Amino acid sequence: MSAAAAETLERDPRDPQVRFEHFFDPGSVELITEVDRSGMLAAVGTVEGTPVTAFASDATVMGGAMGVDGCRVILTAYERALAEGTPVVGLWHSGGARLPEGVVSLHAVGEVFAIMTRASGRVPQISVVIGPAAGGAAYGPALTDIVILGPEGRVFVTGPDVVRSVTGENVDALRLGGPEPHGRRSGVVHVVAPTTEAAFVEARRLASLLGNQASLDLGSVTDLDLGSLLPDSPKRAYDVHPLIDVLLDSPGVELHPRWAPNVVTMLGRLGGRTVGVVANNPLRLGGCLDSSSAEKAARFVRMCDAFGVPLIVVVDVPGYLPGVGQEWDGVVRRGAKLLHAFAEATVARVTLVTRKAYGGAYIAMNARSLGATRVLAWPGAEVAVMGAVAAVRILHRRRLAEVPEENRALVELELAEEHEKLAGGLARAVEIGVIDEIIEPTQTRSAIAAAIAAAPARRGQHGNIPL
Amino acid sequence: MAEEIRAEMVANVLSVPVTAGERVEPGTTLVLLESMKMEIPVLCEGGGTVREVHVEPGEVVQEGDLLVVIG
Numbered sequence: 001m002s003a004a005a006a007e008t009l010e011r012d013p014r015d016p017q018v019r020f021e022h023f024f025d026p027g028s029v030e031l032i033t034e035v036d037r038s039g040m041l042a043a044v045g046t047v048e049g050t051p052v053t054a055f056a057s058d059a060t061v062m063g064g065a066m067g068v069d070g071c072r073v074i075l076t077a078y079e080r081a082l083a084e085g086t087p088v089v090g091l092w093h094s095g096g097a098r099l100p101e102g103v104v105s106l107h108a109v110g111e112v113f114a115i116m117t118r119a120s121g122r123v124p125q126i127s128v129v130i131g132p133a134a135g136g137a138a139y140g141p142a143l144t145d146i147v148i149l150g151p152e153g154r155v156f157v158t159g160p161d162v163v164r165s166v167t168g169e170n171v172d173a174l175r176l177g178g179p180e181p182h183g184r185r186s187g188v189v190h191v192v193a194p195t196t197e198a199a200f201v202e203a204r205r206l207a208s209l210l211g212n213q214a215s216l217d218l219g220s221v222t223d224l225d226l227g228s229l230l231p232d233s234p235k236r237a238y239d240v241h242p243l244i245d246v247l248l249d250s251p252g253v254e255l256h257p258r259w260a261p262n263v264v265t266m267l268g269r270l271g272g273r274t275v276g277v278v279a280n281n282p283l284r285l286g287g288c289l290d291s292s293s294a295e296k297a298a299r300f301v302r303m304c305d306a307f308g309v310p311l312i313v314v315v316d317v318p319g320y321l322p323g324v325g326q327e328w329d330g331v332v333r334r335g336a337k338l339l340h341a342f343a344e345a346t347v348a349r350v351t352l353v354t355r356k357a358y359g360g361a362y363i364a365m366n367a368r369s370l371g372a373t374r375v376l377a378w379p380g381a382e383v384a385v386m387g388a389v390a391a392v393r394i395l396h397r398r399r400l401a402e403v404p405e406e407n408r409a410l411v412e413l414e415l416a417e418e419h420e421k422l423a424g425g426l427a428r429a430v431e432i433g434v435i436d437e438i439i440e441p442t443q444t445r446s447a448i449a450a451a452i453a454a455a456p457a458r459r460g461q462h463g464n465i466p467l
Numbered sequence: 468m469a470e471e472i473r474a475e476m477v478a479n480v481l482s483v484p485v486t487a488g489e490r491v492e493p494g495t496t497l498v499l500l501e502s503m504k505m506e507i508p509v510l511c512e513g514g515g516t517v518r519e520v521h522v523e524p525g526e527v528v529q530e531g532d533l534l535v536v537i538g
Contacts, residue, residue: 237507283510285476286503318503321476325530387504 016056038069064094071108096135120463121306227441279314308459348455
């Protein structure tokens, strides 16, 4: 056995120094707090050469429970990150506040929440939940921009024992706060990783994307035919992922892939520069916006704006999902968050309508009226209040009722053609200025890159409240 | 472990290209739905054997209705 292997065997994998070595570039780790019994340790180092600050729970001491001294370590890490302007990454494995310390530990955990909130929108904050993050430790990651969950990661406010004694529900930690509930149902977790090592890889990619955004090199942007990724039939739903993968230099990191999957939110690079993509996914719910997807997209837009990440909005949306469930779920309130997020965003935000943009959802997907930097459309794209046939069914309800049933479809089509001429279709949308330019699908990458490069570099002056 | 594939939204069932007993790969279309004037394929995620088919063409399904069980 080699000396290095022997050393690894001797060291507890829960040791925060071991975790730092896994997370940072080799040999770049420098501790900024003392190795002690506080249950927390902080360090600086680099990730793909980019300076990053990190702190890690020490699960070898009282299960990583957070007391006054441990919280002091997190504050030190944040003060350093804010002073140097680096991303700050938390490696979590903690049962929550230290019981024996009583209220002073609660006070200290509250101070951690306060500094996280002060740092919000100023430096990127990423959490990797490796083990349990319970109680106070759950709200730590929740206040940060991005939460990554490893296979052993569990996030909950009250654990299985408390749930059982209070409500009588028998539930284990996995079902209460594991990858399945948080990846699919709650939206608490942005990235679910199959292994702890993979969780570190994702955290490194995201720290690099947000910490080293680089500048857009127009010369490196080659054009590809994105149009070939759409199905032939305009009625046919399709998965938007392959289109985004080709739009970006290489596949990016998707946030919330399984939660509200009818909208895709992804960080990646175009021309080497970090960009954020918001795209309708017709494969799920036909690409309709609903309360969860609007909220997910709104938070992503605000995060990108806070860190100066330009946005690319890929639109193929039939509308808002109708139904009692949606209305009672607050689709009006939660949908308004997306309107607010786009309208307040100061970063470059380029919209591309690939097939259709209907109704209220047309506005919500970064329309000209919300202040889009540039709105592009592929030939044949439809921009309308609703589809032409649906529109004439409302506009000509009485007249259609008088038509014999066997002729109705034909008359509907005729009226729809007439309606399109009147309402104007894409040409009219260009004329009134809500679409800036019709581009060929083969020009998509260069047209979007040029629009981003031409826009002034700006950054929203606001935090990133976990909407 | 059986995987229950359920409807995500109210829809008409246009076609059911699979039958019970058939082997399906990830990405196979299990059911073709129509909703919001679009044809939306319901794709197999994990792959396996079709254990049960609960819908037929022409039916209207509600959100949460069981479509297919993959084992």
